[in-house]
Amino acid sequence: MRTSSDQFEHRHIGPNALEIEEMLQVIGVDSVDELINQTLPAAIRMQTPMDIPVALGEEEMMLEFSKIASKNKVNKSYLGQGYYNCYTPGVILRNILENPGWYTQYTPYQAEIAQGRLEALINYQTMVTNLTGLDIANASLLDEPTAASEAMIMLYNEREKSQGVKFFIDKNCFAQTIDLMHTRAIPFSIDLEIGDWRSFKPSSDYFGVLIQYPDAQGNVNDYNDFANACHETGTLVAVATDLLALTLIPSPGEWGADIALGNSQRFGVPMGYGGPHAAFFATKEKYKRQMPGRIIGLSIDSHGNNAYRMALQTREQHIRREKATSNICTAQVLLAIMSGMYSVYHGPKGLTAIAETTHTLTNILAAGLQFGGVTLLNKSWFDTLSIDTTGLNVDEIKQSALSQDINFYYTQGQIRISLDETTSLDDVNRLLEIFGILSFDAKVVTSSNDSLMKRESNFLLHPVFNSHQSETQMLRYIKQLESKDLSLTHSMIALGSCTMKLNATTEMRPVTWSQFGGIHPFAPVDQAAGYTQIFEELSAYLKQVTGFHGISLQPNSGAQGEYAGLMVIRAYFQDRNEHHRKIALIPSSAHGTNPASAVMAGMKVVVVKCDESGNIDQHDLKEKALAHKEDLAVLMVTYPSTHGVFEESIIEMCQVIHDNGGQVYMDGANMNAQVGLTSPGLIGADVCHLNLHKTFCIPHGGGGPGMGPIGVAKHLTPFLPSHVEIKTGGSKAITAISGAPFGSSSILLISYAYIRMMGEVGLTNATKIAILNANYIKAKLDKYYQTLYAGKNGRCAHELILDTRVFKAATNIEVEDIAKRLMDYGFHAPTVSFPVAGTLMIEPTESESKDELDKFCDAMIAIRQEILEIEQEVYDREDNVLKNAPHTAFSVTSDVWSHSYGRQKAVFPLPYVNFNKFWPSVGRVNSSYGDRNLFCICPPIEDYQHAE
Numbered sequence: 001m002r003t004s005s006d007q008f009e010h011r012h013i014g015p016n017a018l019e020i021e022e023m024l025q026v027i028g029v030d031s032v033d034e035l036i037n038q039t040l041p042a043a044i045r046m047q048t049p050m051d052i053p054v055a056l057g058e059e060e061m062m063l064e065f066s067k068i069a070s071k072n073k074v075n076k077s078y079l080g081q082g083y084y085n086c087y088t089p090g091v092i093l094r095n096i097l098e099n100p101g102w103y104t105q106y107t108p109y110q111a112e113i114a115q116g117r118l119e120a121l122i123n124y125q126t127m128v129t130n131l132t133g134l135d136i137a138n139a140s141l142l143d144e145p146t147a148a149s150e151a152m153i154m155l156y157n158e159r160e161k162s163q164g165v166k167f168f169i170d171k172n173c174f175a176q177t178i179d180l181m182h183t184r185a186i187p188f189s190i191d192l193e194i195g196d197w198r199s200f201k202p203s204s205d206y207f208g209v210l211i212q213y214p215d216a217q218g219n220v221n222d223y224n225d226f227a228n229a230c231h232e233t234g235t236l237v238a239v240a241t242d243l244l245a246l247t248l249i250p251s252p253g254e255w256g257a258d259i260a261l262g263n264s265q266r267f268g269v270p271m272g273y274g275g276p277h278a279a280f281f282a283t284k285e286k287y288k289r290q291m292p293g294r295i296i297g298l299s300i301d302s303h304g305n306n307a308y309r310m311a312l313q314t315r316e317q318h319i320r321r322e323k324a325t326s327n328i329c330t331a332q333v334l335l336a337i338m339s340g341m342y343s344v345y346h347g348p349k350g351l352t353a354i355a356e357t358t359h360t361l362t363n364i365l366a367a368g369l370q371f372g373g374v375t376l377l378n379k380s381w382f383d384t385l386s387i388d389t390t391g392l393n394v395d396e397i398k399q400s401a402l403s404q405d406i407n408f409y410y411t412q413g414q415i416r417i418s419l420d421e422t423t424s425l426d427d428v429n430r431l432l433e434i435f436g437i438l439s440f441d442a443k444v445v446t447s448s449n450d451s452l453m454k455r456e457s458n459f460l461l462h463p464v465f466n467s468h469q470s471e472t473q474m475l476r477y478i479k480q481l482e483s484k485d486l487s488l489t490h491s492m493i494a495l496g497s498c499t500m501k502l503n504a505t506t507e508m509r510p511v512t513w514s515q516f517g518g519i520h521p522f523a524p525v526d527q528a529a530g531y532t533q534i535f536e537e538l539s540a541y542l543k544q545v546t547g548f549h550g551i552s553l554q555p556n557s558g559a560q561g562e563y564a565g566l567m568v569i570r571a572y573f574q575d576r577n578e579h580h581r582k583i584a585l586i587p588s589s590a591h592g593t594n595p596a597s598a599v600m601a602g603m604k605v606v607v608v609k610c611d612e613s614g615n616i617d618q619h620d621l622k623e624k625a626l627a628h629k630e631d632l633a634v635l636m637v638t639y640p641s642t643h644g645v646f647e648e649s650i651i652e653m654c655q656v657i658h659d660n661g662g663q664v665y666m667d668g669a670n671m672n673a674q675v676g677l678t679s680p681g682l683i684g685a686d687v688c689h690l691n692l693h694k695t696f697c698i699p700h701g702g703g704g705p706g707m708g709p710i711g712v713a714k715h716l717t718p719f720l721p722s723h724v725e726i727k728t729g730g731s732k733a734i735t736a737i738s739g740a741p742f743g744s745s746s747i748l749l750i751s752y753a754y755i756r757m758m759g760e761v762g763l764t765n766a767t768k769i770a771i772l773n774a775n776y777i778k779a780k781l782d783k784y785y786q787t788l789y790a791g792k793n794g795r796c797a798h799e800l801i802l803d804t805r806v807f808k809a810a811t812n813i814e815v816e817d818i819a820k821r822l823m824d825y826g827f828h829a830p831t832v833s834f835p836v837a838g839t840l841m842i843e844p845t846e847s848e849s850k851d852e853l854d855k856f857c858d859a860m861i862a863i864r865q866e867i868l869e870i871e872q873e874v875y876d877r878e879d880n881v882l883k884n885a886p887h888t889a890f891s892v893t894s895d896v897w898s899h900s901y902g903r904q905k906a907v908f909p910l911p912y913v914n915f916n917k918f919w920p921s922v923g924r925v926n927s928s929y930g931d932r933n934l935f936c937i938c939p940p941i942e943d944y945q946h947a948e
Contacts, residue, residue, distance in 0.1 A: 006057035009762035012502055012754075012847060013769050019850035020769075023776045032768050036677065038793040039771055041648045044678040050544040055759030058506045064756070065749070069515035071530035076427070077271075077407040077520035080384050080418025081174050081216060082144050082739070084266040085518070087421060091471050092268055092341050095478045096334070098512060100699075103334055104488035104503055106495060106828065107703035111309035112301070112886050112920040113823050116481030117337060117702045118308035121296045123464055124264075124340030126938040128280045130459040131246040132260035133253025135285040136936050138293035140264075140278035140336035140704070142556050143739035144240060145180035147261040147279040148173075148210055150292040150330075151238040152181060153600075154259070154283075155208035156190060158290060160234055164205035165190055170197040172215035173240060175411075176739050179724040181210070183567065183735040187602025197226060202233040213241045213252065217377060218384030218416065220249055220452060227256030243267060243280070244421075245382040247348070247355040249453050259283045263739075266420060268342030269335050270517030273531050274740025275556055276705035276747060278336035288312070288934065294331050294703070299930025302884070302923035303891065309925045311934055330559050334701030345474050348460040354421045358383050359452065360445075362419050365428045367445045372437035377414060380451050384418040392435075400434045407523055462938045484921040485702075486828050491918070492848045492856060494777075496799040496831040496841025497591065497642060499672045499694035507697055507753040511746050521740040522725045531745055538752045542711060545671070545763075546688055547681020550717030553709045554728060554736070556743035559593050561689025561708025562636075562667065564721060564737040566601035568712060569634050569663045569687060571719040571734045581633040581661065585624055587616045589642040589835045591667055603633055614643030614789035614801075621653060625660040632662035639666055639683065640673050640797035642835045643789040644774070654684030663687065663716075668708075671695040672845065673771060673798035676764025686713045696751035705747055769846035770798040773853060777844055780857040784864040788839060799843035801836060802860075808838070811870040812877040815840060818863055823886035824907060825859035826918045855912055862909055881906055886920040 010016075015023060020032065029035045056064060077085065088097065096102045108114030121139040128137035141147040152167055159165075167190050169178055178194060185192050197211050209230055214220045227237045238259040239252045244266055246252075252260040265277035283291055289312060297311030343351060362383050366376060375388040390413065397415065401408055409416040417431065425442060432440055460466070468474045486493075493500035510516055519528055539551040555561040566584075573581045584598040587608045595605045606624055609617040616637070625632060635657045640646045647653075654664045666685035672695045674680070680688035692698045692707040700706070712720065722733035723741040742748070758766060778787050778800050788801040807813040815838050819829030831841040844853055866882060869875050879899055881887075887906040897903060908914050 006059060007055070008058055008504070008506070008757035009055060009759075009765060011058070012504065012758065012762070013766060014847050014849035014852065015769060015773070020772065023772060023850060027775050027779045032772055035772060035775060035795065036768055039775070039791060039795040039797060040646050040677055043651055044683050046676070046678055046682060050676060050760045050763070052541055052544055052755060052760040052763065055762050056756050058757065061506055061753055061757050062509070065510045065753070068530040068533055069510065069513055071533065072515045072519060073405070073527040074515060074518040075405045075407045075523065075527055077523055078417045078419065078431070079407055079409045079520045079522050080416060081176070081409060081522060082263050083271050083520050083522070084418065084420040085271065085422040086266045086268055088268045088270060088338070089342065089345050091474050091478065092338055092345065093512065095475060096338055096341060098508070099482070100503065101482045101485070101487050101489050102337065103508075103699040103701050105485055105702040106493050106498065106500060106700050107333070108310060109832070110819065110823070110829055111307065111925045112820065112922055113486040113828060113918070115308055115921045116484035117333065118296050119481055120337040120340055121333065122298070122308055122936070122938055123344055124278070124336045125296060125936055126462060127340055127343045127460065128243070128282050131243050131251065132241065132282040133251025133457065134257070134260055134282040136288050136291065136295070137280060137282040138291055139296045140331045140333065141281050141293050142330050142332060142560065143275060143277060143279050144174070144261065144263040145177040145736070145739040146330065147281045148177045148238065148240055149181050149184035150281065151259045151261055152184065152190065152208060152210065153188070154287065154290050154292060155236045155238065156188060158236065158287065159207035162204055163207045163234060166193055166206045167191070168193045168195065168200055168206055168209040170209070170211045170215065171195060172217050172219070173210055173212040174216050175724045176736060177240060179736045180739065183737060187570070187600065197221070202230045202235045204233055206233070206235045208236045208238060210238045210240065213239050214245055214382045214384060217386040217414070218381040218418070219378045220245070220380045220382055222453060224255040231256065242382070244351065244355050244358070246455070247352045247459070248359060248455055249382065250455050251457065254457060258287070264336065264339035267339035269338050270512070270746070271520050272517050272744070272746030273519045273528060274521035274742055275744030276332050276335050278332035278339055292330070295936055297930045298935040299933070300926050302926070303888075305922060307922040307925045309927060309930055311930055311936060330557055331704040333703035334705060337702065341478065343460065344465055344468050344477070347465050347469050350469065351460070358419050358421055358423065361423050361425065361428050363450055364425070364442045364445045365417065365419065365431060368428070368432045368437055368440040368442070369435060371440050372432065372435055374435055382452065383420065384416060387415040387417070389413050389415055397434060404430065404434065406431070406434065407520065409522070464938055486918055491826050491828070492844060492852050493828040494830045494842045494844050494856060495828070496644065496801070496843040497669050497834075498700070498831065499691070499843060499845055500700065501697060501845040502847035503697055503699035503750070504754070506757070507750045510749045510753070516746050516749060521745070525726060531742070534748055534752050535742060538748055538755070541755045542690060542709060545675055545679065546690070546711035547679035548688070548711035549714035550712045550720055550730065551709055552720040552729060553748060554721050554723070554738050554741065554743045555689065555708040555710060556738045557704065557706040558669065558689060558691040558693070558708040559597060560737055561691070561710050562593055562597035563600055564708070565665050565687040565689050565710045565712070566597055566603065566634065567734050567737070568710070568716050568719045569665065570601055571732065572663070572716055573633060575719070575732060580631050583628040583631045583633055585621065585628075585632070585635045585657070587637065589614065590636060590638060591642065591669060594636045594667060598636065610643070614641060614645055615647045616641070616653060618649055618653070622656055625656050625662070629660040632657070632660050634663045634665050636665045636667060638670055639680070640670050644796045644799040644801055644841070645789050645791050646673075646797055648792065651684050658684070669694065670798065673767060675767045676760065677767050680711065681713065686716060687711070692748070692751045697754040698747050698750045705744055707744055707747060707751070766846045773844040773846060773848060774798050774800055774842070776853060777842060777857060781860055784861050788836060799841055802840045802842065803838070804840060805838035807867050811867055813867050813870065813882050814838065817882040817885065820924055821863055821866070821882045821885040822859060823920050824881070825862070825909060826913055826916060827856060827859055858910055875900055881909070886924065888921065888923055889919045891923060
């Protein structure tokens with residue numbers, strides 16, 4: 001029998017019963033339910049509970065996971081096609097992937113307390129630029145097909161006026177990449193042409209091409225003349241490539257590629273039945289402002305020292321909105337850090353040795369197969385061989401392989417075999433035996449048999465890749481970087497709209513089990529029965545949460561979920577011969593990803609005003625819905641609103657859209673205020689994406705991984721996305737949204753565990769306490785800060801917006817100053833200047849205790865007093881603790897202290913800070929300097945020497 005101490009709900013929810021009573025008194029209500037009734041409109045309340053099983057205890061959950069894991073069959077997969085077996089070095093596995101000091105961090109918008117992961121991402125960018133031979137790389141994308149699609153769109157936007165809209169893709173690119181590029185090409189009316197690169201005739205009709213290097217068959221082609229011919233006609237060249245291969249073969253930059261992209265998974269990240277993995281993307285310097293995704297750059301801090309930060313901030317979606325060319329929320333930071341650390345750990349010599357061993361074993365396999373009379377379709381190779389099945393008994397080979405727990409890739413008269421760093425000579429002999437070759441002597445294979453083009457250029461010369469090859473050095477380096485970052489292991493991260501809640505250890509543990517991590521995404525479905533159970537049950541639970549008929553688990557980020565939902569709506573209208581419906585109504589308060597996704601889906605954005613209370617302007621909505629009645633496609637709405645309010649008229653808004661022929665897309669960013677109390681389906685939406693890395697406990701990982709499944713109403717279910725390798729979706733499915741059939745499958749385990757351990761009652765209580773915690777902060781801070789928006793009863797939802805604009809005139813204090821000063825108190829700033837410039841949006845989540853909420857409120861109150869001291873001219877408008885924040889250990893221990901306030905006031909402003917001080921590692925970062933002097937790879941060694 002389970003004990004009360006094993007009830008997970010009480011571990012997940014921060015305040016205990018006594019604390020809840022105290023908080024209710026501060027708010028001025030008698031019960032949590034009274035608060036909820038004052039917060040949510042009665043018309044949208046659920047009348048029946050969700051049909052979700054009774055909660056499991058933590059140990060019961062682990063036993064259940066063991067049973068599910070046993071249903072998966074982990075064969076030795078030689079499937080390749082962008083996914084490979086690899087070894088995750090133990091020091092990286094335990095100290096990064098399994099370490100909440102790394103996986104609970106938020107996106108590094110506050111650079112001063114994110115220097116560790118920013119340096120790790122600079123390492124990743126440096127690794128990518130070095131290996132690809134190009135000038136600049138971003139800090140990762142979602143997966144290889146997504147990166148290829150981003151390349152196509154970037155080149156489309158870069159095309160000359162005289163160029164056509166054709167894009168050529170070589171037929172030997174990975175099938176899932178071609179499939180996804182079809183999806184992305186449709187809204188832009190890009191004319192895709194699939195063919196053989198050898199017979200392709202470049203012309204001004206084409207703005208770009210995509211080739212694979214090595215290609216899907218394994219060929220390592222010489223593209224030098226091809227790239228030159230393309231460039232002569234103004235056609236730009238994108239190449240999907242392999243980082244491990246690039247240690248041996250000439251880099252794409254050396255033979256003229258304009259963009260290089262691919263998947264960094266084989267650099268130490270488990271396959272995980274499809275993800276998460278970090279895609280890479282590199283290009284030439286002249287395209288740096290058009291490059292999709294995030295870029296980490298080097299700048300300086302207020303003391304003139306080097307400091308990292310997210311570069312080119314004006315490209316962020318919350319600024320560019322409908323003018324954005326891609327979604328910023330499409331990164332895999334934690335996985336990019338792992339892959340970058342893999343290269344730091346192995347160094348250039350180690351990576352080359354892994355590549356040479358893999359390639360040598362492939363040479364041996366090739367020689368052995370040819371010795372046995374097997375015909376190879378590729379003349380050159382790195383790690384992949386394509387076998388002509390003419391004259392072979394494929395069924396017999398397949399059964400023999402399966403009987404030995406081995407998977408090959410079978411396609412159109414070919415068997416493909418891809419080796420990797422886990423392959424041994426014994427494995428090669430076993431493969432030869434499957435083809436009936438028993439007497440081959442590997443010793444006869446010499447280097448003279450190798451026709452592989454050789455890389456001549458050096459790479460990874462920077463000291464960071466040549467100084468950490470012992471585990472002691474590597475461990476200390478990882479810990480050194482970790483110590484520079486504030487995460488949930490230090491304090492609450494009260495980011496509005498981001499829901500930084502507990503990522504429980506029990507939820508996380510199975511992610512690194514080999515029964516889940518070791519499965520290739522294209523393995524036969526019957527080998528993934530455990531995963532299938534997770535998918536089916538999780539989908540059923542999410543249907544209960546959303547009130548929808550269908551679920552797709554494929555989108556592997558919230559931004560991808562938005563895009564998937566809009567593409568499903570698009571397909572629905574296409575099916576009804578309503579191709580003209582392309583108007584997307586989007587409130588001015590919407591997340592910046594909303595208009596970006598709408599444009600990517602081929603829609604035209606029309607902005608709907610908000611009223612003085614922060615609600616959608618009903619009159620403006622009706623007027624614009626009616627004006628665009630003939631062309632209306634969708635209303636994109638966040639609920640509760642981005643202003644932290646449950647709008648009373650949401651049902652009427654949905655009806656207005658439906659009456660005018662459109663669909664309602666609900667952004668699921670704020671589902672943490674809905675679960676168990678209301679649902680998108682009940683409210684009247686047709687589509688909703690769910691940020692599983694928010695409401696359902698997948699960790700943010702420093703800005704990725706994420707998952708963004710979509711739920712849809714019955715009439716949209718047939719259009720849910722499918723996949724070229726494994727059929728998913730409905731009877732009229734759109735083409736793929738993500739590279740793997742079920743997105744980043746391995747982290748779905750986290751949300752599954754959360755739901756199973758919370759049960760229906762726990763999930764509903766979590767929502768109630770999230771609303772309680774937000775209203776408690778509101779009540780505590782009401783005397784000191786103005787809450788910008790509230791519902792008709794004066795309540796906020798699960799988040800609130802504080803107006804800090806009022807301080808500017810009297811004190812010169814701006815919202816950024818408050819954000820940086822919070823670091824001195826040990827807190828990450830709430831969301832700054834979104835959705836309203838000059839404000840702070842606070843979301844405490846249900847996982848934070850009253851004690852932590854009180855510390856945060858005490859810090860905010862103390863900062864308000866510091867602002868008052870400036871107003872009263874106790875301290876100068878320019879030289880004060882806010883303008884100079886954050887304060888580093890170096891600055892307060894310096895022999896020179898020229899400020900009018902004391903050192904203790906600077907760094908130990910409240911008693912609790914004395915006992916748990918987090919020191920920012922740099923002073924305030926100068927972002928404009930970094931934009932003017934963009935530098936996005938590891939600084940030269942001279943900079944380190946200068947710093948020393």
